[in-house]
Amino acid sequence: MLLSLRGVSKSFGAVHALQDVDLDVLAGKVTALVGDNGAGKSTLVKTVAGTWQPTSGEIFWKDQRTSIRTPRDADALGIATVYQDLALCDNLDIVQNMFLGHERLRFRLLDENAMERAARGTLAELSVTTVRSVRQLVASLSGGQRQSVAVARAVMRDAQLVIMDEPTAALGVSQTAQVLALIRTLADRGIGVLLISHNLNDVFSVADRIAVLYLGRLVHSGDVAGYTPQRVVEIITTGTLATAAT
Amino acid sequence: MTRLATLRRSLSPGSIGIIYVWALLIVFFSVWKPDLFPTMSTVRSVLNLNALAGLAALAILVPMVSGAIDASIGGNISLSGVCCAWLFQNTHLSVLAVVLITLGIGATIGLVNVLVVVVLKIPSIIGTLATWLICDSLSSAVAGQQSSLSPPQLSGSFGNDFAIASWQNFTIPVLFVLVLAAVMGLWLTQTPSGRYTHAVGLNPAVARNTGIRVSLIQSCALVVGGILGAFAGMVLAAQYASASPGSGDAYLLPAFAAVFLGATQFRLKRFTAWGTVLAVFMLATGEYGLALAGAASWIPNVFQGLALIIAIGLSRQVFSRTARVTKRPQQAGSAVSAGDGPHGTDVPAGATLQ
Ligand SMILES: Nc1ncnc2c1ncn2[C@@H]1O[C@H](COP(=O)(O)OP(=O)(O)OP(=O)(O)O)[C@@H](O)[C@H]1O
Ligand SMILES: [Mg+2]
Numbered sequence: 156m157l158l159s160l161r162g163v164s165k166s167f168g169a170v171h172a173l174q175d176v177d178l179d180v181l182a183g184k185v186t187a188l189v190g191d192n193g194a195g196k197s198t199l200v201k202t203v204a205g206t207w208q209p210t211s212g213e214i215f216w217k218d219q220r221t222s223i224r225t226p227r228d229a230d231a232l233g234i235a236t237v238y239q240d241l242a243l244c245d246n247l248d249i250v251q252n253m254f255l256g257h258e259r260l261r262f263r264l265l266d267e268n269a270m271e272r273a274a275r276g277t278l279a280e281l282s283v284t285t286v287r288s289v290r291q292l293v294a295s296l297s298g299g300q301r302q303s304v305a306v307a308r309a310v311m312r313d314a315q316l317v318i319m320d321e322p323t324a325a326l327g328v329s330q331t332a333q334v335l336a337l338i339r340t341l342a343d344r345g346i347g348v349l350l351i352s353h354n355l356n357d358v359f360s361v362a363d364r365i366a367v368l369y370l371g372r373l374v375h376s377g378d379v380a381g382y383t384p385q386r387v388v389e390i391i392t393t394g395t396l397a398t399a400a401t
Numbered sequence: 402m403t404r405l406a407t408l409r410r411s412l413s414p415g416s417i418g419i420i421y422v423w424a425l426l427i428v429f430f431s432v433w434k435p436d437l438f439p440t441m442s443t444v445r446s447v448l449n450l451n452a453l454a455g456l457a458a459l460a461i462l463v464p465m466v467s468g469a470i471d472a473s474i475g476g477n478i479s480l481s482g483v484c485c486a487w488l489f490q491n492t493h494l495s496v497l498a499v500v501l502i503t504l505g506i507g508a509t510i511g512l513v514n515v516l517v518v519v520v521l522k523i524p525s526i527i528g529t530l531a532t533w534l535i536c537d538s539l540s541s542a543v544a545g546q547q548s549s550l551s552p553p554q555l556s557g558s559f560g561n562d563f564a565i566a567s568w569q570n571f572t573i574p575v576l577f578v579l580v581l582a583a584v585m586g587l588w589l590t591q592t593p594s595g596r597y598t599h600a601v602g603l604n605p606a607v608a609r610n611t612g613i614r615v616s617l618i619q620s621c622a623l624v625v626g627g628i629l630g631a632f633a634g635m636v637l638a639a640q641y642a643s644a645s646p647g648s649g650d651a652y653l654l655p656a657f658a659a660v661f662l663g664a665t666q667f668r669l670k671r672f673t674a675w676g677t678v679l680a681v682f683m684l685a686t687g688e689y690g691l692a693l694a695g696a697a698s699w700i701p702n703v704f705q706g707l708a709l710i711i712a713i714g715l716s717r718q719v720f721s722r723t724a725r726v727t728k729r730p731q732q733a734g735s736a737v738s739a740g741d742g743p744h745g746t747d748v749p750a751g752a753t754l755q
Pocket of ligand 2: 196197198
């Protein structure tokens, strides 16, 4: 078990954004986290990423109890979070972004050539071929390219868990396919992926496991094979499955 | 991109406009005043008279890169200059001790700015204006009844080391500026901490997600800015062999003009050390030429204001054209960062120059 949450709750004053959540994320699997607007998906992500502290509950990393107080802690464990809009610095180029916080040095100065080579290598490894130059500013990339760079960044850092909060929202058809393929590649390399998405097509095409949040509670989870999109929609909207048990 | 294209781009007016404007100014004044302007003495005067402005501009550059405007620089220069003179006048401390104490005062001003900007999260332009006011008043308090303090040490070995010593009639502050710009340029472009400082200034929310210690970096930048401000204050006291309350205020606006003008230079539209220094001396060349030509005393300030507007306006034009081509549909990232903590609203450069 790569990451486990046990009884995790998070309140913002009177708002109980997460209540008693148990969730497991496995290495080499894509776990999809779905739920309606305000269900608590982003809050859960931020709790694991070190932005928030859980109000109560425990987090286990590789079966060891741990606490993630800051994004630095998450980074040190090997958890990389790809936020849709806050993953990359617009005014830095691709290489600078991919190495931000983990620069390679030579004589204590930045080794731009080594970083450029490594960045090219990682992008090629992940079959990200649409990027023209690794020295272009991230501001000039398309949405799909940005997601690809953000994912490549996590891979380069040897992240063992990559969390993606709605990576395909605002992407077109081909760019979505590109990002989904990348997600699959990550899982096949043995990396655990926690994917947050509103798009059940995406979820059913790429995920191995599914977990449903409803008003801050984790109401259902299991192998994707045990669900159909219609049933997931029902759980998302009502919190229960009236028809049959999974 | 081919090497030729890279070269052409880096030599284009959009990249190094200051150098072209500077060249134009030199040609213009050389034609207008052929006997007075194109001389070695002009070069010396422009450099010697404006090295201090360069130091002040480099002092605010560091916090600026980290996304915090440090408007306390004027008060810092006044207060540290006056304190330095006061220590010489009223104590028997060695020169080294006085220098260290004065730098400590600058660091303390930086820490007060940290308290205001990083801890209390007051927008830096407002918070540091308050520190400026406090420093300025304190400099009057330290000076007491005297309108200026002129202890003999200011023109002794201290004065020599900080302002008078010269080589080929270039005074030592010119060397300070060049060395400081070189060190700062190297730090900003070639070291991780320099790059983090840029990242914090450009997009604090992303930097935080990346695991960069945003508050720590901004705090360090403000303290370094404070220390450099105190250094400029000592150079000012040494240059005039006296220190008076409020004497640093005149350096505030030119310093900002130079930093912003400098940021319009080079490919990336970021604050840079060499861009800043170039801008200081370009503006100074224009002012000096106008003075030689006998222009009325109000004209140089108008020139400075216009130069700032034109340079930023031009670079925005150039840059927004490239931005329009490459713009992506969503810009939510910058909207989020603008509302974040002490940054965002403070950095017109974010809007102006990106
Ligand atoms: N910083 C905060 N302060 C107060 N309440 C918050 C905060 N962040 C989230 N919440 C609340 O927590 C609940 C869950 O929000 P969250 O953003 O996790 O939902 P989500 O599942 O990501 O929704 P969406 O699909 O719209 O992104 C909401 O009721 C929200 O108002
Ligand atoms: Mg969300």
